[in-house]
Amino acid sequence: MKRIYLDYAATTPTDPEVAKTMLPYLTEIFGNPSSNHSFGLEAREAIEEARGKIAASIGARSSEIVFTGGGTEADNLALKGIALSKKSRGNHIITTSIEHPAVIETCKYLKKLGFNITYLPVDSYGLVDPDDLKKAITDKTILVTIMHANNESGTIEPIADITRITKEAGVFFHTDAVQTVGHIPVDVKALGVDLLSISAHKIYGPKGIGALYVKRGVEITPMLHGGGQEKKRRSGTENTASIVGFAKAIELATQDITKEAMRITSLRNRLTTGILERIDDTRLNGHPLSRLPNNINISIDYIEGEAVMLNLDLEGICVSTGSACSSSDHGPSHVLLAMGLPPEQVYGSLRITLGKWTTEADVDHTLDVLDSIVTKLRIMSPLVAKGANKG
Numbered sequence: 535m536k537r538i539y540l541d542y543a544a545t546t547p548t549d550p551e552v553a554k555t556m557l558p559y560l561t562e563i564f565g566n567p568s569s570n571h572s573f574g575l576e577a578r579e580a581i582e583e584a585r586g587k588i589a590a591s592i593g594a595r596s597s598e599i600v601f602t603g604g605g606t607e608a609d610n611l612a613l614k615g616i617a618l619s620k621k622s623r624g625n626h627i628i629t630t631s632i633e634h635p636a637v638i639e640t641c642k643y644l645k646k647l648g649f650n651i652t653y654l655p656v657d658s659y660g661l662v663d664p665d666d667l668k669k670a671i672t673d674k675t676i677l678v679t680i681m682h683a684n685n686e687s688g689t690i691e692p693i694a695d696i697t698r699i700t701k702e703a704g705v706f707f708h709t710d711a712v713q714t715v716g717h718i719p720v721d722v723k724a725l726g727v728d729l730l731s732i733s734a735h736k737i738y739g740p741k742g743i744g745a746l747y748v749k750r751g752v753e754i755t756p757m758l759h760g761g762g763q764e765k766k767r768r769s770g771t772e773n774t775a776s777i778v779g780f781a782k783a784i785e786l787a788t789q790d791i792t793k794e795a796m797r798i799t800s801l802r803n804r805l806t807t808g809i810l811e812r813i814d815d816t817r818l819n820g821h822p823l824s825r826l827p828n829n830i831n832i833s834i835d836y837i838e839g840e841a842v843m844l845n846l847d848l849e850g851i852c853v854s855t856g857s858a859c860s861s862s863d864h865g866p867s868h869v870l871l872a873m874g875l876p877p878e879q880v881y882g883s884l885r886i887t888l889g890k891w892t893t894e895a896d897v898d899h900t901l902d903v904l905d906s907i908v909t910k911l912r913i914m915s916p917l918v919a920k921g922a923n924k925g
């Protein structure tokens with residue numbers, strides 16, 4: 535049975551070209567980048583070249599890129615780093631109710647340290663209203679953190695409108711761009727952000743490596759203390775091979791970004807339209823237009839997304855019911871709940887995310903299989919009788 539992977543928002547396979555680029559850095563070019571001999575210098579050079587490529591891809595300077603162990607660490611460093619370094623100015627942080635756990639759990643931790651956290655609501659598409667932010671800012675606010683695009687609903691937030699407000703208020707702004715960098719064009723200056731998180735494994739790079747963009751002049755308290763690497767912002771011997779792979783991945787992802795986004799959008803629209811037209815009582819969650827090119831989040835009435843996911847898996851098709859990163863707790867999606875979906879629609883939701891190797895044949899096959907699974911599950915569902923006759 536051919537397996538079809540449609541969970542690219544959870545993670546992507548490492549591109550073979552990326553893996554090939556990394557290999558020499560695991561074997562021959564193994565020096566410690568802090569060593570002052572030729573082995574160390576060649577590793578250092580590779581890291582600085584990678585830093586330059588990653589910086590250029592988001593319109594930043596090399597010195598503004600801090601390598602981290604992934605998106606979660608980048609989010610932690612941004613939030614704790616600003617909170618601890620600016621606490622003499624104030625103790626108020628503003629975020630949203632739809633953030634990734636890497637931000638929400640960090641906010642909960644900061645609350646224990648004495649920071650006050652405001653969670654902004656979102657509308658039924660998952661969009662934050664910049665006016666709500668304006669009202670929430672006080673003279674104690676030091677940081678606003680709002681994700682660029684949501685990993686579950688796919689909705690892209692109006693970050694440039696939001697940062698006009700934070701700039702005027704003199705408040706630092708961080709965005710979690712883990713789902714956008716490499717998928718849609720991202721430019722830190724056009725967005726007007728002070729800090730921005732990236733992760734390599736969402737863009738066909740290795741897992742466990744990411745970066746935090748920190749605008750020149752913005753000081754953060756480091757989380758890891760030690761040898762003072764990354765200009766004292768993140769100690770620890772650099773992961774040279776992964777850093778080199780990260781740069782290759784970002785280079786590949788950004789070289790044809792608009793063309794690839796258009797290809798994926800057209801496949802996404804084909805599958806979305808197919809589902810909505812062929813399967814009764816389904817609806818698209820998230821914004822129809824301000825949306826990640828590869829994301830489909832649908833609710834299927836009368837049955838559980840979890841059952842659909844498991845049945846699809848038996849047919850070799852891998853999708854998700856929400857965020858893989860938080861799927862250890864099987865509660866309903868906090869994102870869809872925040873968007874005001876009733877619990878039964880939240881439980882009936884499915885996230886399908888397409889990627890570089892998704893074909894039209896994959897999409898058409900998925901639609902056929904999904905249609906027959908939904909029909910089968912609805913025949914057995916006690917909810918069908920209560921809702922409509924879907925026998």
Ligand SMILES: Cc1ncc(COP(=O)(O)O)c(C=O)c1O
Nearest residue numbers: 604605606634636685712733859
């Ligand atoms: C929006 C968002 N932020 C942060 C992360 C965490 O990134 P990482 O897995 O690299 O720690 C993820 C991963 O799913 C994500 O989707």
